[in-house]
Amino acid sequence: MEQKKWNECVAYQIYPKSFKDSNGDGIGDLRGIIEKLDYLKDLGINLLWISPIYQSPFVDQGYDISDYYKIAEEFGTMEDFDELLAQAKKRGIDVIMDLVINHTSDQHEWFQKALKDPEGKYGNYYHFCKGKDGNPPTNYRSYFGGSTWEPVEGTDLYYLHAFAKEQPDLNWENPEVLAELYKMINWWLDKGIAGFRIDAIINIKKHPDLPNYAADGDDGLVKYTTMVENTEGIGELLRDLKENTFDKHGAFTVGEVFNVDEEGLKEFIGPDGYFTTMFDFTGEILSKGKHGWYDAPKWDFTKWRDKVFEAHEKIRGIGFYANVIENHDEPRGANRYLPKSLQNSKGIKMLAAVYLFLPGLPFIYQGQEIGMQNFTAKSIDEYDDINTIDEYKKAIAAGLTKEQALEVCNTHSRDNARTPMQWNESENAGFTTGKPWLKVNDNYKTINVESEKANPESVLNFYKEAIILHKEDNYKELFAKGELRACFTEYKEIFAYERVLGDKKVLIAANFGESAVEVEKDLGEGIILLTNENIDNAEKNKLRLSPGAIRVILEKE
Ligand code: NOJ
Ligand code: CA
Numbered sequence: 001m002e003q004k005k006w007n008e009c010v011a012y013q014i015y016p017k018s019f020k021d022s023n024g025d026g027i028g029d030l031r032g033i034i035e036k037l038d039y040l041k042d043l044g045i046n047l048l049w050i051s052p053i054y055q056s057p058f059v060d061q062g063y064d065i066s067d068y069y070k071i072a073e074e075f076g077t078m079e080d081f082d083e084l085l086a087q088a089k090k091r092g093i094d095v096i097m098d099l100v101i102n103h104t105s106d107q108h109e110w111f112q113k114a115l116k117d118p119e120g121k122y123g124n125y126y127h128f129c130k131g132k133d134g135n136p137p138t139n140y141r142s143y144f145g146g147s148t149w150e151p152v153e154g155t156d157l158y159y160l161h162a163f164a165k166e167q168p169d170l171n172w173e174n175p176e177v178l179a180e181l182y183k184m185i186n187w188w189l190d191k192g193i194a195g196f197r198i199d200a201i202i203n204i205k206k207h208p209d210l211p212n213y214a215a216d217g218d219d220g221l222v223k224y225t226t227m228v229e230n231t232e233g234i235g236e237l238l239r240d241l242k243e244n245t246f247d248k249h250g251a252f253t254v255g256e257v258f259n260v261d262e263e264g265l266k267e268f269i270g271p272d273g274y275f276t277t278m279f280d281f282t283g284e285i286l287s288k289g290k291h292g293w294y295d296a297p298k299w300d301f302t303k304w305r306d307k308v309f310e311a312h313e314k315i316r317g318i319g320f321y322a323n324v325i326e327n328h329d330e331p332r333g334a335n336r337y338l339p340k341s342l343q344n345s346k347g348i349k350m351l352a353a354v355y356l357f358l359p360g361l362p363f364i365y366q367g368q369e370i371g372m373q374n375f376t377a378k379s380i381d382e383y384d385d386i387n388t389i390d391e392y393k394k395a396i397a398a399g400l401t402k403e404q405a406l407e408v409c410n411t412h413s414r415d416n417a418r419t420p421m422q423w424n425e426s427e428n429a430g431f432t433t434g435k436p437w438l439k440v441n442d443n444y445k446t447i448n449v450e451s452e453k454a455n456p457e458s459v460l461n462f463y464k465e466a467i468i469l470h471k472e473d474n475y476k477e478l479f480a481k482g483e484l485r486a487c488f489t490e491y492k493e494i495f496a497y498e499r500v501l502g503d504k505k506v507l508i509a510a511n512f513g514e515s516a517v518e519v520e521k522d523l524g525e526g527i528i529l530l531t532n533e534n535i536d537n538a539e540k541n542k543l544r545l546s547p548g549a550i551r552v553i554l555e556k557e
Helices: 030-035 037-043 078-090 109-116 175-191 224-229 234-244 262-269 282-286 301-314 333-337 345-356 386-397 402-412 449-454 459-471 476-481
Strands: 011-014 047-050 067-071 094-099 128-130 149-151 157-160 195-198 252-255 277-280 321-323 361-365 483-487 494-501 504-511 517-522 527-531 542-545 550-554
Touching: 030 037, 030 078, 037 078, 037 459, 067 078, 067 175, 078 094, 094 252, 175 195, 175 234, 262 277, 277 301, 282 301, 282 333, 301 483, 301 494, 333 345, 345 459, 345 504, 345 550, 386 402, 449 459, 459 476, 459 527, 476 494, 476 504, 494 517, 504 542
Parallel strands: 011 047, 011 361, 047 094, 094 195, 195 252, 252 277, 277 321, 321 361
Antiparallel strands: 128 157, 149 157, 483 494, 494 504, 504 550, 517 542, 527 550
């Protein structure tokens, strides 16, 4: 079978709990996804990432797996999954699963057995260590707050969890664990999935001495990532993983990877890299506060733009990125990347085109294509996400008022992206006939698939047009592997670049500022391939960009 050219694809991420509920229990499910495959095909998607659907207690919404071989009851059955896979294939859509192998759920059989006998076979599947003088073994802080070590009742032992205490970390130094994981991965690949999005993979390698590091917060703890960043040897684990699984199936893989240095990039996503690609998290990294969401820096457009160019420059000649502006761990892109005055359909279209035409493989997160936005919770009780609750507490501990802490969550919460998909203007946005597990965003009467389908000027129809262009025979190679040339970077509010392949050159130019900008450029006979505004014929050869304007232009010398 001929390998798909992954960087000519357009991918879509489904967060199954919030996509479409088919049986009225308020929770999205596999049959709901099947119902909407035609919608995805019509949008132009040919690669589909489904966030975890395995059996899980859902402490971290499925990123805590209690059985890798079972579909969560809430989502349906293995038969539903097989049908989903077959129906997707029929429509030219490859499916990738989420691979969560840094940790399992504490309800996984392995961990339950380990708890009963930490010194036995299954104890060695995880990391159990003795405490020190009545304290946990080290001073690491988990991603979701507090120590990474949870005491085991009735013993002097603790177990390690980089995330929630219900997500114990697996021991990748144990060959039995590797054998179990490889078997499971190959089992799914044998089923015919195209590959995986690989969760939190950078955390699998632990420092052999588990040293303490200097505290970086008032709690006396240090970020877990400090240990990760000071630990060598993850490459051997990842190579072994790839050779024993992905390579055998020609699988596509996209890594959730942060903090790889320039040397590492080649090893991660070079021609023989551990993964096919990895996400470019530039936007996310720039939004991180030193201590939490409460001290996040003010959004700096120019810095983001320059860093995006820099990121692509670093992988020039090495590989390609998976480009994202949204996922289930981030607030909505419209609210993060656009100034308030451009958080409308015009601005959202501009943001879409700017990232869709960068080199690499674009991932669209559910609802992004209709311009879904953050919601405003009136109380912390409206939040479900474990991470949000922790960040709220952190903000309060740092001295913010309840109102301020809530505002921080409204800006940064992962639940912003997890509210139910807005299908139409009927009750609960057509997501469910029951009570949705998480509140639907109040704006669903205006922002929804059905009404946008009917409106030729909608965000949805713009996305469709952009995707058609991305995949068009004339341009797909250019967008996949054409050179990237940053342009007009002296204009602080302009995001512009050329994509160049042979004698074909396409200019993408956007104005993220709040006033019009005329860029010094004579477009001559250039042809506008895509734009979000009506351009007067007399103005056609000028690059005068109103606030929120985007133009994609085939240049003619
Ligand atoms: C990254 C996932 O995207 C996130 O949702 C999850 O909480 C952590 N990894 C832990 O699995
Ligand atoms: Ca359901």
